[in-house]
Amino acid sequence: MNRVFLFLPxxxxxxxxxxxxxxLRQDPSAIPSQQIDRPLPEFDLPGIADGEPGLSSxxxxxxxxxxxxxxxxxxxxxxxxxxxxxxxxxxxxxIYGVDWRDRPGDGAAWLxxxxxxxxxxxxxxxxxxxxxxxxxxxxxTFVIDQEGRVRFHHVGIVDETVxxxxxxxxxxxxxxx
Amino acid sequence: xxxELGQFALILAFVVAxxxxxxxxxxxxxxxxxxxxxxxxxxxxxxxxxxxxxxCLTWLFAVSDFTALVVAxxxxxxxxxxxxxxxxxxxxxxxMLLWALIxxxxxxxxxxxxxPVEARLISLTFAVQSLITAxxxxxxxxxxxxxxRLWPGPENGQDLNPLLQDPGxxxxxxxxxxxxxxxxxxxxxxxxxxxxxxxxxxWARIVRPWALAAWTFxxxxxxxxxxxxxxxxxxxxxxxxxxxxxxxxxPWLAGTAFIHSLRVMEKRDTLKAWTIxxxxxxxxxxxxxxxxxxxxxxxxxxxFAVDPERGVFILAILVALIGGSLxxxxxxxxxxxxxxxxxxxSRESTLLVNNLVLAAACGLVFFGTFYPLFITTVSDETITxxxxxxxxxxxPMLGALLVLVPVSGMLAWKRGRLMPxxxxxxxxxxxxxxxxVAAFWIADRGLVAGALGTGLAIWIALGVLIDxxxxxxxxxxxxxxxxxxxxRLPLGIWGMAVAHFGLAVVVFAITGVSAWKQExxxxxxxxxxxxxxxxxxxxxxxxxxEGANYVAERGYLTARRDQQVVSNLVxxxxxxxxxxxxxxxxxxxxxxxxxxxxxxxxxxPERGWPVFVYIYPFAIWLWIGSAILGLGGLLSIADQxxxxxxxxxxxxPIRAKPEVAE
Numbered sequence: 001m002n003r004v005f006l007f008l009p010x011x012x013x014x015x016x017x018x019x020x021x022x023x024l025r026q027d028p029s030a031i032p033s034q035q036i037d038r039p040l041p042e043f044d045l046p047g048i049a050d051g052e053p054g055l056s057s058x059x060x061x062x063x064x065x066x067x068x069x070x071x072x073x074x075x076x077x078x079x080x081x082x083x084x085x086x087x088x089x090x091x092x093x094x095i096y097g098v099d100w101r102d103r104p105g106d107g108a109a110w111l112x113x114x115x116x117x118x119x120x121x122x123x124x125x126x127x128x129x130x131x132x133x134x135x136x137x138x139x140x141t142f143v144i145d146q147e148g149r150v151r152f153h154h155v156g157i158v159d160e161t162v163x164x165x166x167x168x169x170x171x172x173x174x175x176x177x
Numbered sequence: 178x179x180x181e182l183g184q185f186a187l188i189l190a191f192v193v194a195x196x197x198x199x200x201x202x203x204x205x206x207x208x209x210x211x212x213x214x215x216x217x218x219x220x221x222x223x224x225x226x227x228x229x230x231x232x233c234l235t236w237l238f239a240v241s242d243f244t245a246l247v248v249a250x251x252x253x254x255x256x257x258x259x260x261x262x263x264x265x266x267x268x269x270x271x272x273m274l275l276w277a278l279i280x281x282x283x284x285x286x287x288x289x290x291x292x293p294v295e296a297r298l299i300s301l302t303f304a305v306q307s308l309i310t311a312x313x314x315x316x317x318x319x320x321x322x323x324x325x326r327l328w329p330g331p332e333n334g335q336d337l338n339p340l341l342q343d344p345g346x347x348x349x350x351x352x353x354x355x356x357x358x359x360x361x362x363x364x365x366x367x368x369x370x371x372x373x374x375x376x377x378x379x380w381a382r383i384v385r386p387w388a389l390a391a392w393t394f395x396x397x398x399x400x401x402x403x404x405x406x407x408x409x410x411x412x413x414x415x416x417x418x419x420x421x422x423x424x425x426x427x428p429w430l431a432g433t434a435f436i437h438s439l440r441v442m443e444k445r446d447t448l449k450a451w452t453i454x455x456x457x458x459x460x461x462x463x464x465x466x467x468x469x470x471x472x473x474x475x476x477x478x479x480x481f482a483v484d485p486e487r488g489v490f491i492l493a494i495l496v497a498l499i500g501g502s503l504x505x506x507x508x509x510x511x512x513x514x515x516x517x518x519x520x521x522x523s524r525e526s527t528l529l530v531n532n533l534v535l536a537a538a539c540g541l542v543f544f545g546t547f548y549p550l551f552i553t554t555v556s557d558e559t560i561t562x563x564x565x566x567x568x569x570x571x572x573p574m575l576g577a578l579l580v581l582v583p584v585s586g587m588l589a590w591k592r593g594r595l596m597p598x599x600x601x602x603x604x605x606x607x608x609x610x611x612x613x614v615a616a617f618w619i620a621d622r623g624l625v626a627g628a629l630g631t632g633l634a635i636w637i638a639l640g641v642l643i644d645x646x647x648x649x650x651x652x653x654x655x656x657x658x659x660x661x662x663x664x665r666l667p668l669g670i671w672g673m674a675v676a677h678f679g680l681a682v683v684v685f686a687i688t689g690v691s692a693w694k695q696e697x698x699x700x701x702x703x704x705x706x707x708x709x710x711x712x713x714x715x716x717x718x719x720x721x722x723e724g725a726n727y728v729a730e731r732g733y734l735t736a737r738r739d740q741q742v743v744s745n746l747v748x749x750x751x752x753x754x755x756x757x758x759x760x761x762x763x764x765x766x767x768x769x770x771x772x773x774x775x776x777x778x779x780x781x782p783e784r785g786w787p788v789f790v791y792i793y794p795f796a797i798w799l800w801i802g803s804a805i806l807g808l809g810g811l812l813s814i815a816d817q818x819x820x821x822x823x824x825x826x827x828x829x830p831i832r833a834k835p836e837v838a839e
Contacts, residue, residue, distance in 0.1 A: 007507035009454060010500065013461075017496050019551060072779060075759065105781045 039149050040067075041132040045122025048099050049108040055096055055122030061148040064174045066095045066141055066167070068118070068158075069130060071102050072110030074138040080157040081114050087163060088117035093171055097121040100130050100138055143167060145174045180245050183233025184324040187274075190226035190281070191314035193219055194307045201304035205297065213296045216303040217288040223310055224285030231265075231278045234323050238265050244330035247271060247323050252334040255726040263347040269487075270323035272350060276467070277313050279351070279358040284310065287362060287387075295383065301369035302362070309361055312494045320487045343409050353398030353425060357463035359391025360432060364460035364502070367453045371505050374512040376453065381443035384456075386814050388439060389672075392432045393810030399425050400803030407796070408763065415690065415799065418567050423546040424466030427539050431459040434535035441525045444590055447517035448529070450510040455532075457506060461499040462539070468495065523593045527585035534578040541571050579633055579684065582677055583640020587647070601647060605639035620693050630688025638681035641674050668816030676809025682802030689771070689795030696792070702785035709790050712773070713737045714746075716788060719777075727751040729762070732777040732786060736766065748777045748788075772796040 044056040060067065068084060070077040088095055097118035099107035102125060111121070124130055133142070133150075143152035152170045154162060197219035204212030234247070238261050243249040251268040252261055266275040284306045291299045317323065366384045370376040402425065407415040416422060435455040441448045468491045519526060545562045552560050583605060587598045613632030620627050646652070648666060649659040699707040706715040717733045734746040746764035753760070766773040771794035778787035 003511050006450070006510045009458070010503035010507050013499055013503050016547075017492075017500065019547075078759070103787075105784070106779055109779055109781060 037149060037151065039147070040144065041129070043122070043129050043132070045098070045124055045129060048102075048111075048121050048123040049105070052108070053120050055098065055120045057148060059120055060096060060144045061146070063146060064093060064171050065119075065144045066093055067098065067144055068095055068142075069098045069100050069133070069135055069138050069140045070107075071100045071138050072106040073102065076157050077139045078114065080139050080159070081117070083158050083160065083163060084117040085115050087158075092168075094119040098129060099123050099125075100135065101125060101127050141167070143170050143174065145177070179233050179236050179242070180324040180326065183230040183237075184318075184322070186226045186229040186233065187314060187318060187324070190223050190230065190277075191311060191318060193222050193226065194281075194311040194314060197223070198304050198307035198311060201300055201307070205300060205304075213300050216300045217291070219307065220281075220284040220288035220303055223307065224281040227274075227278050227281045227314070230323075231274055234271060234274060235262060235265050238262060241334065242330070243332075243334055244326055244328060246325040246327040249327050249331050249334050253726065254333055257725055259344075259347065266350055270317070270321045272354075273313070273317050273321050274323050275351060276354055276358060277310065277317060279354050280306075280310055280313060280361060283358060283362050283387075295379070298366070298369050298373060298380070298383075301372055302365045305365035305368045306361065309365070309498065312498065316487075316490055316494060320490050343405060349398060349401040349405050352394055352401055354467070356391050356393075356395025356398045356425075356432075357428060357467050359387065359394055360428060360456075360460040360463050362387045363391065363435070363456045367456035368502055368505060370513075371453060371509040374509055376442075376449050376513050378443050378446050381439045381452070385436070385439050385443065388432065388436050388456075389810050389814045392429075392436055393807050393814065395425070395429050395432060396803060396810060397807045399429060400800060400807075403803075404800055408765065409760070415796075418545070418562075418564050420546050421466075423542050424462075427542050427546075428459050428463040428466060430535050430539040430542065431455060431462050434532045434539070435459050437528045437535075438532050441528050445517035445525050447515035447519065447525070448532075449513040449515055451532070453510060453513065454506060455536075457499075457502045461495075461502075462543075464495055464498065520592050522588065522595050524585060524588045524590050527581055527588060530581060531578060531585065534574060538571055538574050538578075541574070542567075576629065576633060579637060579680070582637050582680065583644060586641070586644045586673060586677065601643055602640055605636050605643055608639050609633070609636035624692050627688055627692035630684060630692060634681045634685035634688065636681075637684065638678055641678045641681065645674050668812050672809045672811070672813030672816060674809075675812055676806050679802050679805030679807075679809055682798050682805055684802075686795045686798035686802055690793045690799065693794045694791060696790065698787060698789040700781060700784035700786065701788045705785065707788065707790065710792060711738050712743065712792075714775070714788070714790055716786065719780075719786060722749075724751065727753045730777070730780070732764075732788070734764065734775055734788070736773055744773065746773070746775050748775050750777055750779070767797050769797060770794065 040057045040060060042057050045054050047054040066087070070080075084095060087093065095118050097120070099121055102110075102123070104125070107121070107123065111118075122129070127135075133140075134153075139157060141154045141158050142150050143154075145151045151174055152167070154166065156162075158167065197216065200219075201212055201216050204215070236242075237245045237248050238252055239258070241248065241252055241254050241261065243252075247268055247270050251271075252264050256264070264271070266272045284303065287299070287302065287306070363384055366380070366387070370380055399422075402422065403415040406417070435452065438448050438452045438455055442452045517525075519529070545566055549560050549562055583602055584595075584598055587601065588595070609632040612635040613628040616631035617625075617628040645663075648670065649662045651659045695709060697707060697709045701707065701716040703716055703718050706713050708714075713736070715735045715737070717735055719730055719732045722729050722731050729749045729751040732748045734748065736743040736746060744766040746766055748764035749762035751760045751762060761776050761778075764775040771792055774791040774793055774796075776789045778789065780786045
């Protein structure tokens with residue numbers, strides 16, 4: 001009886017090892033979005049500064065576009081930013097922004113400092129839309145098709161590689177539909 | 178050329194470690210005495226080889242050789258030399274090489290210091306230790322080669338994460354690793370004892386200095402990590418129950434239990450299987466802590482290498498080492514028979530309580546860290562476990578344990594008498610009560626936690642002093658004679674007293690920082706001010722400055738009390754253009770009674786600069802208390818070191834005879 005007891009640590013460890021194994025199999029950046037292939041939730045966000053246009057779900061209908069969730073408080077967003085500027089300058093596809101959980105004025109100041117790649121930006125200080133979209137952290141980027149449905153969800157920074165190998169092929173495919 | 182040399186040295190180290198491990202196991206089976214000499218030489222060879230590899234990598238960073246991939250990714254010519262050098266371990270590959278260096282460093286130290294006693298035990302320890310080294314050098318060579326080339330090399334490097342560009346980084350990971358890896362030696366000793374089927378007081382005496390060394394390094398490493406968070410992250414948080422912090426706390430709790438149970442084993446020849454299990458678990462938790470972070474199982478602010486392939490390799494190493502050792506434990510621990518008996522009221526029984534509570538606390542932290550992961554693997558939900566959970570479970574549990582500290586130190590081994598001890602401690606209890614009530618009155622919040630923490634700190638600190646006074650027979654005999662007794666007191670007792678006193682200081686500081694902190698914030702234009710407690714803070718001016726590899730907005734502030742200037746503060750917000758990141762350099766005015774902690778945020782054109790002001794009472798005592806804790810560890814090591822060398826009196830070891838399993 002006593003001897004069996006001595007194997008208890010091993011058994012507990014093996015059970016836990018199994019769970020870690022399962023945990024490893026899940027790529028933390030490949031979270032399936034609940035929103036894939038569904039229409040965007042209806043929303044109408046105000047602009048991030050007085051006199052700035054806001055962003056509503058109607059703005060995203062009519063052409064393939066990117067929807068980027070960012071915040072001035074988010075260091076990876078600053079890393080991602082030059083790439084968004086480059087996409088915006090190329091004019092390949094319009095980018096819409098959702099300023100997530102910023103204090104009033106911070107988002108506008110941040111865009112004034114780093115440049116504004118967005119066709120329109122909506123202010124989401126409470127994170128309402130972010131919850132509906134199933135955001136886990138900033139930055140995240142969605143590819144929206146002509147009918148305003150979410151077709152692809154990228155978690156993390158968009159860099160040269162992600163743009164070229166992942167987002168652009170999706171955009172080309174959607175434009176051909 | 179240098180990179181290839183480093184790689185070559187690393188390959189050699191791997192080969193030597195692997196060969197040594199196999200040779201010792203084989204040699205001991207045939208009973209060849211040559212093995213012992215070889216074990217020692219091989220250990221030193223491993224250390225020299227890994228040291229050479231580490232020197233090569235350091236050289237590559239120092240001269241900014243961007244044809245080396247790691248250097249190109251993590252360094253920059255504009256970086257100050259100090260941060261180029263600390264950049265060696267500011268990345269995954271380099272930090273793994275540092276891990277291997279410290280691992281072989283401990284093996285080398287054992288080879289250097291081991292006396293020709295218990296040769297079989299020591300050689301077996303080398304065999305296990307070399308196996309660990311072989312596993313980690315293989316991990317380096319096959320999945321995280323620090324000497325990979327990048328051809329053609331880029332013009333310049335990609336900088337180091339500016340958050341990590343801080344003096345804290347220079348010392349924090351090496352200290353922490355020295356703690357984590359130090360427990361590899363005790364792990365190897367424990368496995369060696371299991372393989373040998375024999376463990377006794379002598380084993381405990383040989384192992385204890387190593388356990389204490391690892392514990393001391395880990396203590397200092399955790400304190401440095403906390404101070405790094407406090408000074409660099411910009412909101413004065415020193416402990417956030419972040420998975421990475423928990424990962425260092427768990428081996429600390431297990432290690433603390435281990436050094437106490439070792440003492441029981443040394444004195445009373447009991448708790449054997451439990452002590453061995455603690456030795457195995459402490460290192461298991463160290464490895465799990467150091468590597469789960471890197472595998473992507475747990476993601477947090479600290480995770481700077483999320484890579485599944487490495488994760489699988491590391492997981493394989495962990496499963497083999499931990500699973501293998503626990504298997505051997507299951508098979509062999511039954512051989513370890515205690516000879517001592519337990520009586521209800523004795524020092525060993527209080528130490529048993531200490532062990533049970535520490536193990537439970539460790540389990541609690543483990544649960545809090547891994548339960549969210551468990552939930553995400555079995556369902557789609559995600560949950561987080563934060564400070565409230567620990568405040569309601571961990572804190573009361575440890576608080577209750579700390580009440581025992583002075584009692585335990587004064588109870589006798591074998592058969593103690595509780596009443597005389599309690600009578601001696603009565604003044605401490607009264608002072609603690611008075612202190613708690615005073616804290617409740619003075620601190621103008623109705624917080625019971627503040628009163629309890631203060632009372633506890635006073636109870637422990639005075640308890641330690643009363644214990645020492647008893648040992649010196651202070652005020653009972655002539656003062657001179659008392660001094661002589663103090664001088665003759667073994668260093669181990671001093672170590673215990675100093676460490677427990679440090680604990681009291683830390684408890685008090687934690688109470689001050691968490692229960693009595695104050696904070697406020699406001700948008701300020703230059704010339705405007707805000708009030709906190711009796712202080713008035715004025716934002717005098719803000720200017721743009723250019724640093725070596727960053728540009729910053731620097732805010733000058735003055736803190737006044739009753740028109741008297743208390744301090745001038747300079748807070749910065751830095752932008753690092755190469756990485757496009759911003760960091761906060763908080764302005765801290767540290768006093769013994771508390772810190773004034775100021776940061777400035779992103780300015781708003783109409784409303785000015787957001788200024789955040791925090792008051793952290795007694796924050797500085799966190800670091801002082803941690804240093805005292807570490808000093809206690811050092812004193813005990815000095816004592817144990819002397820005893821291990823056979824200096825001073827040592828009782829004849831009681832040996833347990835290996836018994837055949839029924």
